[in-house]
Amino acid sequence: MSLERLRSFCPFLGGSGRAAVPRLPSARYRPRCAVLIAVMACERVGGMSTDSSGSQATVSSIWTRDVGPALRSEIVRLCVAAHREQDFENLFTYLPGDGLHVLAADAEQVVGHAVVTTRWLQPGTLPPLRTAYVDAVATSPGHQGRGIGTAVMRYLADAVADFDLACLEADRPGFYERLGWQEWRGPLGGRSEQGLIATPDQAGIMILRLPATPRLDPSEQLTIEATDVRIW
Numbered sequence: 001m002s003l004e005r006l007r008s009f010c011p012f013l014g015g016s017g018r019a020a021v022p023r024l025p026s027a028r029y030r031p032r033c034a035v036l037i038a039v040m041a042c043e044r045v046g047g048m049s050t051d052s053s054g055s056q057a058t059v060s061s062i063w064t065r066d067v068g069p070a071l072r073s074e075i076v077r078l079c080v081a082a083h084r085e086q087d088f089e090n091l092f093t094y095l096p097g098d099g100l101h102v103l104a105a106d107a108e109q110v111v112g113h114a115v116v117t118t119r120w121l122q123p124g125t126l127p128p129l130r131t132a133y134v135d136a137v138a139t140s141p142g143h144q145g146r147g148i149g150t151a152v153m154r155y156l157a158d159a160v161a162d163f164d165l166a167c168l169e170a171d172r173p174g175f176y177e178r179l180g181w182q183e184w185r186g187p188l189g190g191r192s193e194q195g196l197i198a199t200p201d202q203a204g205i206m207i208l209r210l211p212a213t214p215r216l217d218p219s220e221q222l223t224i225e226a227t228d229v230r231i232w
Helices: 004-011 069-083 088-095 147-158 171-178
Strands: 035-038 043-045 049-051 056-063 100-106 109-123 129-139 165-169 189-194 195-198 207-211 222-225
Touching: 056 109, 056 147, 069 088, 069 109, 069 129, 088 129, 100 147, 109 147, 109 165, 129 147, 171 207
Parallel strands: 035 049, 129 165, 189 222
Antiparallel strands: 035 056, 043 049, 056 100, 100 109, 109 129, 109 222, 165 207, 189 195
16 A cells, blocks of 8 residues: 555554554544554564565554545455455444554555454453454455464554453454464353343354453353344
């Protein structure tokens, strides 16, 4: 993605190509723009990633409310292609405006994506925890295996460090386990005004412990608030 095009998506990006510090009054996330990373067989060098291929991707973040029609189309197209699932065409119909999208761009296209929204998980007898819930993790089929998904998830973990917990539903647990995520082994369910909704067939729920995460027992019950469109 060209720098001019990235600037049009990320208003915090300064003229030098480095991310300006966003001045957001009570932000729950920390959006950042234009962090250059290299992908494929990365080797960390003083805060930057380099690789022998010389290819680079730009990792940035943007609020859902600031995503324009063109970028929405790119994100939807990426998610449909990565998951081979047409339901992603409805992604933006249920995302709140304060969702945070983490994007990886290479040349003129978005090649990596994840989005975070605020939800409330309750492990065992603990009070509900303010949770960064991750959806729509996707890497373009032509760019998989180059470290783009890893870069997106590491950026995301840093962006949500002020939450109590992070959570996602995974069909490839091994990928997330390498990044520090842990699969929840206990019973799962949704909380509604009518009471608990058991979800015994739900699988692949994973958590990431953050600095404020209390002590957890992954064998205990884990519940989440049920919404009009989903539980997990």
